[in-house]
Amino acid sequence: MTGLARETLHREVPELARGYEHVVIDGPPRVTGLVRSALLAADLVLIPVQPSPYDAWASAELLRLLDDARGWKPGLEARFVLNRCIARTLLLRDARRQLAGTLPPALATTVGQRVVFARCARTGRLAAEEAPGSQAAREMADLAAEVLGTAG
Numbered sequence: 001m002t003g004l005a006r007e008t009l010h011r012e013v014p015e016l017a018r019g020y021e022h023v024v025i026d027g028p029p030r031v032t033g034l035v036r037s038a039l040l041a042a043d044l045v046l047i048p049v050q051p052s053p054y055d056a057w058a059s060a061e062l063l064r065l066l067d068d069a070r071g072w073k074p075g076l077e078a079r080f081v082l083n084r085c086i087a088r089t090l091l092l093r094d095a096r097r098q099l100a101g102t103l104p105p106a107l108a109t110t111v112g113q114r115v116v117f118a119r120c121a122r123t124g125r126l127a128a129e130e131a132p133g134s135q136a137a138r139e140m141a142d143l144a145a146e147v148l149g150t151a152g
Contacts, residue, residue, distance in 0.1 A: 009041050010037045022148075035065055043076070078104035081107050082111065092110070111140075112135065
């Protein structure tokens with residue numbers, strides 16, 4: 001894990017990525033200079049949204065930055081990821097319906113509201129390390145498989 005919270009990220013990532021098949025860049029959605037740099041460094045942007053009308057509204061700024069980045073990087077892909085979902089709720093059902101047919105499209109895999117993720121943030125470990133075999137670990141594995149095109 002490397003911390004590069006600076007606006008030159010897009011110039012530094014290629015060197016850091018040598019020897020790795022995949023690199024994940026996680027960043028805040030509101031720091032526009034940093035986000036622009038991360039977008040220019042990316043091939044695929046995952047946009048986490050909670051099943052809430054507020055998240056759909058909040059992602060509008062990121063979508064504008066994404067459109068700007070495509071001016072420099074036309075092949076830049078993006079997908080929404082429903083995150084912090086509570087199973088079998090009207091909010092989740094409504095969010096899935098709202099994201100159906102959107103651009104960028106939403107991934108089929110959703111990520112639940114899990115205590116394990118809070119522990120992972122504190123320990124710096126993955127869900128599969130913190131709680132092997134847990135629903136959180138399975139969701140992360142499913143998400144990775146879908147993103148990488150290996151979902152069965």
